[in-house]
Amino acid sequence: MEMQAKYSDQELIDRILAKETALFELIIRRNNPYLYRIGKMYRFSHEDTQDLMQEAYIEVFTHLHQFENRSSLRTWISKIMLHQCYRKTQKWNSKNIEIREINAPIFENIQTNETSKNVMNKELNSVIEKSLLNIPEDYRTVFTLREINGLSVSETAEVLNISENNVKVRTNRAKSYLRTEIEKSYNKEDIFEFNLIYCDEMVNRVMHKISQL
Template sequence: MSPGHSVIAKAISDENLITRILNGETHLYEQVMRKYNSQMYRISMSIVNDNKEAEDVMQTAYINAYRQLPNFKFQSSFNTWLTRILINESLLRKKRKIKLEKVLTESMHQHSTHQTTPLDALMNKELKQILEQAVLTLPEKYRMVFIMREVQGMSTNETMEVLELGESNVKIRLARAKEMLREELNNYWQPKEIFEFNLVRCDVIVNYVMVELGISN
C-alpha cells in the first residue's frame, strides 16, 4: 500500500467514508478496500486455506458489501460488518469445496495414491532442515531427552533408564527443550510475514472490484 493511500485511509473515518460514498463519491470505495485488504486476506486465508480462493472471496465480499452499503446503519462498526460478509463468503466457499472434494474422493477412492509434487518435496525438505537445525541448537542434555521422547517415541520410564535420570528430571528437560525450540523457531518468522498481502496484489483486488462495480477510480 502506498504512503498516500495509507494517509488518506487513516485520515478519513469509516463512517465519513461510507457517508461520502453513499452521497456519490463512489471513487472513495478504493480507500476502503486498500485499508482492509491485508486484514481481509489473512482472515479469508485462515478459513479457505487457498491463495486464489481467498482473493476471489475478497472480491465477492467487497462487491456484496458495496451493494449493501445503503442498508448499513452504523449500528456496529464497519470493520465488523465487512468482516462478517467476508467470513460468510469464506465459509460458503469452504463448504462447497469440502462437498466437491468428498465427491471426488469417493469417486476416485479405488485409485487414490498420494503423489508428492516437486514443490511439496522442496518445502518438506526446507522445513525438515529448519527443524533439524533448531534441534541441534539445544544443549545436549535437553536434546537427548527431546530426541528420545518426541522423535523416537520412547516412554518416560525408558528415557529414565537410559539416561539414569529421575522422572521429574526427564519431564523438566523435555519441557525446557520444547520451550527452547519454540524460541529458536520464532526467529524464522514474523507475524506480519504470515499471508503477506503486497501492493501488487492489493492493486489487483481494487482494480477488479472497481471495474466490476463500474466505478472510476
Template sequence: MIPSDHHLTETDIAGRVLKGEKSLYEIIVRRFNPCLYRVGRSYNYNHEDTRDLMQETFIDAYRSLHQFEGRSDFKTWIIRIMMNNCYRKRVKLSFKYEMAQDINDHAKPMFTASGRDTGQMVQNWELGGIIENALSRIPFDYRIVFSLREINGLNVSETAKLLSISEANVKTRLNRSKAMLRNEIEKTYCPSELFEFNLIHCDAVVDHVLSRIGSNE
C-alpha cells in the same frame, strides 16, 4: 489514481460513496485488503480462492453500505461479510469443521513487537511458509480465533460476536492455538508477518472491485 482522502473514517467514506463518489471506495478496498486476505487464508483457502472471496466481499459490502450506520466498527462489519462468504464456500465444498476443546485461559500475548521492518520480513518467503503451514495444521476453530485476535487485532468481544461464541471460549481457544504454535513459531515474530497481502496483488483487487461497482453489477 488513489484518492488522497486517506484521513477520512470509513463512516465518512461510506456516506460519500453513497452520495455518488464511487472512486472513494478504493480507499476501503486498499485499507482492508490485508485484513480480508488473512481471514481467507485462515480458512485454508489458497491465494486465488482468497482473492476471489475478497473481491466478492468488497462487492457485497459496497451493495450493503446503506446498512452500515457506524454503530459497529467497520473492520468488524466487513470481516463478518468475508467470513460469511468463506463459510458458504466451505459448506459448498463439503468441508468439515474440526471440534475445539476448551482449556484454561492465561491471557498471555504470543507475539511481541520486534521493531523490524515489515517490508523486509514480507520478502522472507521461507519464514512465511513455515508460519502458514503451521497455522494450516491447527483445527479451524482455533485457527480462526487466532487470526481474528492475534493477526487482525480484534478484541475479545468483537471476536466472540463474529463467531457466535462466548468470550470465555474466545480466550480458551486463543490460548490453545498459541500452545499448538509455540513449538513451531518464534515468539519474536510480529503478527503483521503472517499472511501478508503483497501490494502487487492489491492493485488487481482494486481494479476488479472498482470496475464492478462502476458497472453497477
C-alpha cells in the same frame, strides 16, 4: 497514503452513499490484508482467496446503506468475508469448548524493524502458514481474527457469535501450538501478507465490477 488517512470510516461511508463511488477504493485498501488472511486461514489458494475478497467487497458496496455502525466497519466487513468462506466450504463448527484461560502472549519477544516489515522470508513464512493451518479450525479462526487481524475480544466474539471467554480460550490454545515456531524471530503482521501489487490488482478488479453495477 495521505488520502487513506484523510477520512474516517464513517466519512467514507457517507461520501460513498452520496455517490462518491471512487472513494470505495479506500475501503478496499484498508481491509485487503484482513480479508486475505481470513481466506488463507480457510486453506483457500491465493486465487480463490482473491475471488472471495472480490465477492465480499461487492456485497459490502451493495449493502453499504445497511451498515448501522453497531460495530466497526472492519468487523462488519470481516463478517461478510467469513460468510463467503462459510458458503464456499459449507462448513461451520459451533461446538462448545471448555472454558479455560491461559495468559501467555505469543509475540512478546519478537523484534520489530523495517527490514522485517518490508522483506518477507518466504521459507519461514511457509513454516508459519503451515503451522497455523494445521491447528483446529475453531482455534485458527479466532487466532487469525484476534492476533493477526487485530480485532478486539468483543469484536471477535461478535463476528463469530461466541462468548468472549471462548475467544480468549481459543486464542490461547492456538498460541500453544504456534509459540515455538513464531515467537523467536517473526513479526505477526507478516503472516499471510497481502502484497501491495495484489492490493492494487484487487482495487482494480472490484472498482471495475462496481462500475458495471
